Amino acid sequence: MLWTRPRLVTALLALLLASELVRTGFVVSALPLAGPGLGLSGAQIGVMVSAHYLADALGRGPMGLVTERWGLGRVLAAGAALGLGVLALTVLAPSPLWGAVLAALWGLCFGALWPGVMSASHAYALPGRTARALTLTNLSVAPAILAGVGLVGPLMQGCPGVGWGVLLGAQALALLLALGLWRLRLPVSEGGAPPGLGGGVWHGWARVGALLPAAFAQTLAPGxxxxxxxxxxxxxxxxxxxxxxxxxxxxxSFALGLLALGRVADRLHPRLALTPGLLLLALTFALAAWTGPAEVRAGGLWGLALGLGLGYSALITGWNGLVARTLPERHRAAAWGTVMAVEALGYAVGPLLGGAAWQLAGQHGVFGLGALVFVLTEAYYLWPARRLRAAGSGP
Known part of the structure; x- marks a missing residue:
C-alpha cells in the first residue's frame, strides 16, 4: 500500500485512465481515421487537436490555482462533461468552429486533471513512499494510452460505430467518476504551514523556479x-x-530499477537515484550516437536497452522524489501544473531540434545532442548554488 486513502487515489487513477484512453483514441485514432468521413478536413482536424493540447499545456499552472479555489472535483466534472460534449458534437453535428472551441475548453479543464491526480498522490502518499507513489501514478496511464491506439484504431478502421461507442462509453464513465468526486478538495498540508512560511500565493515559488530549467531539459532529450x-x-x-x-x-530493467531505486529515493535522498540515472542516460545516448549496423548485429542493441531501462527508472524515481520535496505545500496543485507545463514544453520543442539534428548529422547528431542535454542537466543538479539547495536537491 502506498497511500493513506487508497480508495480516493484509486478513483482518481480510474478517472485519469478513462480520460486518457478517450483523448488518445479521439486524437490519434478517431479524428484521423473517421474525421474525413464526417466532413472534417485535415487542416480542421489539426486545428482541433492543436487547440486542445495548447490549452492543456498553457492551462496547467493557472488551472491548479482554480482547483485550489473551486475544488478539484468540480473542475474535473466540468472537464469530463466537456469531453463528452466534444465527442457527441463530432459524431452528431461536426462543426470545425465549435469543435475547436469545445476542444480547447476540454483541454483547459484537462490541464487540471494530471496536476490534480499527482497532487492527490503526493498529499496522500504514506510517509517514506512518496517517490514510489508518484512514479506509479505517472506510469499507470500507459495501458490506457496503448488502448487508445491499439484498440480504438482498429475499431475505427473496421467498425467505426463500435469505436465511437467505446469512446462515448468510456467518457460517460469518466463523467460518472468525476461526479463522484464532486466535493473533493485536496488538503493544503497535513499539519499546516511550517513555521516561518507565510500564506501568500507566491511563497515558495522560487524553489519551483529552480526546478524548471531541468524539467525542460530532461523531457527535451527523449523528445x-x-x-x-x-x-x-x-x-x-x-x-x-x-x-x-x-x-x-x-x-x-526499468521495472526492477523502479523497485530498487524507489526505496533509495524515499529513504535516503532523491538525488542518489537522479544523478546516477542522468549519467547513465548520457553514456547510453553517447554510445547510441556511434552504434552502427555492425555493432547492432553484434549485440550492441541489448546493451543500449539495458542502459535506457535502468537510466530512465533512476531518472523518474529521483525526479518525482525531488519535486515532492520542493513544491510549496499551500499551492501544490498549481506548482505541479507549472512543472508539468514546462515538461510538456520540452516534449514539444524536442521534435523540432531532433529533426534539425537529424538533417545536419543524422544519428550521430540526434543522440549526441541528447547526451549533451543529459550532461548539462546533470551539471545543473550538481551545481552547488543556494537556489538548488533551497529547492531540496542538496543533501
Whole structure:
C-alpha cells in the first residue's frame, strides 16, 4: 500500500485512465481515421487537436490555482462533461468552429486533471513512499494510452460505430467518476504551514523556479526522438520485430530499477537515484550516437536497452522524489501544473531540434545532442548554488 486513502487515489487513477484512453483514441485514432468521413478536413482536424493540447499545456499552472479555489472535483466534472460534449458534437453535428472551441475548453479543464491526480498522490502518499507513489501514478496511464491506439484504431478502421461507442462509453464513465468526486478538495498540508512560511500565493515559488530549467531539459532529450523512430530503424537496418527482445529487456530493467531505486529515493535522498540515472542516460545516448549496423548485429542493441531501462527508472524515481520535496505545500496543485507545463514544453520543442539534428548529422547528431542535454542537466543538479539547495536537491 502506498497511500493513506487508497480508495480516493484509486478513483482518481480510474478517472485519469478513462480520460486518457478517450483523448488518445479521439486524437490519434478517431479524428484521423473517421474525421474525413464526417466532413472534417485535415487542416480542421489539426486545428482541433492543436487547440486542445495548447490549452492543456498553457492551462496547467493557472488551472491548479482554480482547483485550489473551486475544488478539484468540480473542475474535473466540468472537464469530463466537456469531453463528452466534444465527442457527441463530432459524431452528431461536426462543426470545425465549435469543435475547436469545445476542444480547447476540454483541454483547459484537462490541464487540471494530471496536476490534480499527482497532487492527490503526493498529499496522500504514506510517509517514506512518496517517490514510489508518484512514479506509479505517472506510469499507470500507459495501458490506457496503448488502448487508445491499439484498440480504438482498429475499431475505427473496421467498425467505426463500435469505436465511437467505446469512446462515448468510456467518457460517460469518466463523467460518472468525476461526479463522484464532486466535493473533493485536496488538503493544503497535513499539519499546516511550517513555521516561518507565510500564506501568500507566491511563497515558495522560487524553489519551483529552480526546478524548471531541468524539467525542460530532461523531457527535451527523449523528445528529440519522437519523429525519428522509423528513420533510425531504417538507417540501422532493423525492423520492429528486432526490437521485441531488447524492448522486453528494457522494460524488465526499468521495472526492477523502479523497485530498487524507489526505496533509495524515499529513504535516503532523491538525488542518489537522479544523478546516477542522468549519467547513465548520457553514456547510453553517447554510445547510441556511434552504434552502427555492425555493432547492432553484434549485440550492441541489448546493451543500449539495458542502459535506457535502468537510466530512465533512476531518472523518474529521483525526479518525482525531488519535486515532492520542493513544491510549496499551500499551492501544490498549481506548482505541479507549472512543472508539468514546462515538461510538456520540452516534449514539444524536442521534435523540432531532433529533426534539425537529424538533417545536419543524422544519428550521430540526434543522440549526441541528447547526451549533451543529459550532461548539462546533470551539471545543473550538481551545481552547488543556494537556489538548488533551497529547492531540496542538496543533501
Amino acid at each position: 528529440l526522438l519522437v519523429t525519428l523512430a522509423f528513420p533510425l530503424l531504417r538507417e540501422l537496418g532493423l525492423g520492429l520485430p528486432d526490437l521485441l527482445g531488447p524492448g522486453a529487456l528494457a522494460g524488465l
